[in-house]
Amino acid sequence: MRFTRGFRGRGQGARDSRLPPGQYDVGSTWPVLTAEATPKLSTETWTFKVSGLVEQPTTWSWDEIHALPTSSFEGDIHCVTTWSKLGVKFTGVSVDALLAAARPLPAATHVLALGHTGYTTNLPLDDVTSGKAWVVWDYEGNPLPVEHGGPARMIVPHLYFWKSAKWVSGLEFQDHNEPGFWERNGYHDHGDPWLEQRYQGD
Amino acid sequence: MATVVEVRAETANAKTFRLALPHPSIHLAGQHYIVRLTAPDGYTASRSYSVASPPDGSAEIELTVEHLPDGEVSSFLHEVVVPGDAIEVRGPIGGWFVWRGDAPALLVGGGSGVVPLMAMLRLARRSGRSDLLRLVVSARSPADLYYAAELPGPETTIVYTRATPPSWPRPVGRLNRGDLPAPIAPDATAYVCGTPGFADAATGLLADAGTPADRIRVERFGPTR
Numbered sequence: 001m002r003f004t005r006g007f008r009g010r011g012q013g014a015r016d017s018r019l020p021p022g023q024y025d026v027g028s029t030w031p032v033l034t035a036e037a038t039p040k041l042s043t044e045t046w047t048f049k050v051s052g053l054v055e056q057p058t059t060w061s062w063d064e065i066h067a068l069p070t071s072s073f074e075g076d077i078h079c080v081t082t083w084s085k086l087g088v089k090f091t092g093v094s095v096d097a098l099l100a101a102a103r104p105l106p107a108a109t110h111v112l113a114l115g116h117t118g119y120t121t122n123l124p125l126d127d128v129t130s131g132k133a134w135v136v137w138d139y140e141g142n143p144l145p146v147e148h149g150g151p152a153r154m155i156v157p158h159l160y161f162w163k164s165a166k167w168v169s170g171l172e173f174q175d176h177n178e179p180g181f182w183e184r185n186g187y188h189d190h191g192d193p194w195l196e197q198r199y200q201g202d
Numbered sequence: 203m204a205t206v207v208e209v210r211a212e213t214a215n216a217k218t219f220r221l222a223l224p225h226p227s228i229h230l231a232g233q234h235y236i237v238r239l240t241a242p243d244g245y246t247a248s249r250s251y252s253v254a255s256p257p258d259g260s261a262e263i264e265l266t267v268e269h270l271p272d273g274e275v276s277s278f279l280h281e282v283v284v285p286g287d288a289i290e291v292r293g294p295i296g297g298w299f300v301w302r303g304d305a306p307a308l309l310v311g312g313g314s315g316v317v318p319l320m321a322m323l324r325l326a327r328r329s330g331r332s333d334l335l336r337l338v339v340s341a342r343s344p345a346d347l348y349y350a351a352e353l354p355g356p357e358t359t360i361v362y363t364r365a366t367p368p369s370w371p372r373p374v375g376r377l378n379r380g381d382l383p384a385p386i387a388p389d390a391t392a393y394v395c396g397t398p399g400f401a402d403a404a405t406g407l408l409a410d411a412g413t414p415a416d417r418i419r420v421e422r423f424g425p426t427r
Contacts, residue, residue: 002240003242004239004290005287006278010274021246031398033422034420035299035420082248082249186295
């Protein structure tokens with residue numbers, strides 16, 4: 001291994017086992033990194049749509065999605081820019097609850113998460129089912145701030161956080177893998193932080 | 203691995219590191235490189251830094267790094283690294299916040315957010331296409347302005363928020379709509395780079411001036427340490 005002259009790193013011996021390789025703990029801060037202008041979305045007109053290869057394409061209004069059983073995620077999130085935020089809690093609805101209504105067809109293998117800004121990110125079906133993904137509107141008991149994707153965003157916390165689309169508008173089920181915004185712009189197709197799947201070629 | 207060939211101060215808390223790569227760089231203006239530090243025990247720390255030098259076919263690139271308080275990688279680069287050191291870099295990274303030198307663009311940068319925009323300005327000047335670019339830079343004071351000797355030109359507007367040079371025509375104050383130049387083309391793309399607060403303010407001004415959201419590209423510097 002080549003090491004860097006004079007570099008020892010900080011927090012020797014105290015590294016939190018919740019941190020994937022190459023990540024550091026941002027503590028109480030929460031960096032904001034987005035590639036587009038922050039949109040102004042009203043919950044009056046907000047919708048979330050499940051479309052594509054599903055038996056029952058379904059659109060929920062703000063009130064309708066809140067009528068579904070709520071579900072929370074408590075754990076850690078990891079950004080590809082190397083920060084992680086540990087022990088956070090988001091509340092919303094599990095993607096499983098949405099799919100119980102829309103029912104993906106057997107041909108569906110992938111999903112494209114869509115944002116109200118035009119943002120997209122692609123995920124294999126297996127990465128958004130069985131309790132691995134949520135649409136959330138509550139962070140630590142408060143409405144999700146707009147700079148963090150409010151009124152509602154995806155949370156797919158086992159993958160790097162660009163997979164957790166801010167300002168999410170829907171999920172489109174597909175029978176093939178269609179690279180999303182960052183995936184077309186140099187980032188890894190899957191994005192597992194524990195495998196350091198940061199960039200194309202990792 | 204890259205070799206540090208030159209370190210120079212841009213301001214009291216920003217340094218430019220000139221790196222020699224093993225191969226000619228294929229970066230586009232606006233892209234970044236990852237710098238990765240490795241400790242003897244295998245611990246690593248990586249951060250992204252924008253390339254300030256234009257694509258010029260050479261095997262040397264310049265990264266300008268702001269020294270952040272308590273910044274693990276930026277402190278090491280500022281306090282320890284000297285010419286001759288080997289540094290692990292990876293890149294270029296990013297296919298979105300890039301300017302290829304052939305389309306009209308309005309660049310708006312705050313503080314260290316000027317770095318990727320500087321690569322674009324340098325590319326425009328090198329290739330004789332300054333007519334395609336307008337650059338607006340916001341800095342706290344003259345002492346905080348990066349590339350102070352090189353920036354001024356017919357393409358550039360400098361806005362000071364806290365202190366100005368003597369007899370500077372514009373009063374101090376945050377970037378406002380009057381600071382934005384008239385669009386050089388109806389389809390110009392805006393590139394905004396800075397802190398989240400600066401980026402939100404600048405994109406708001408651009409939107410107020412009629413720039414469609416899909417013509418605005420943003421790169422935000424998080425408070426990453």
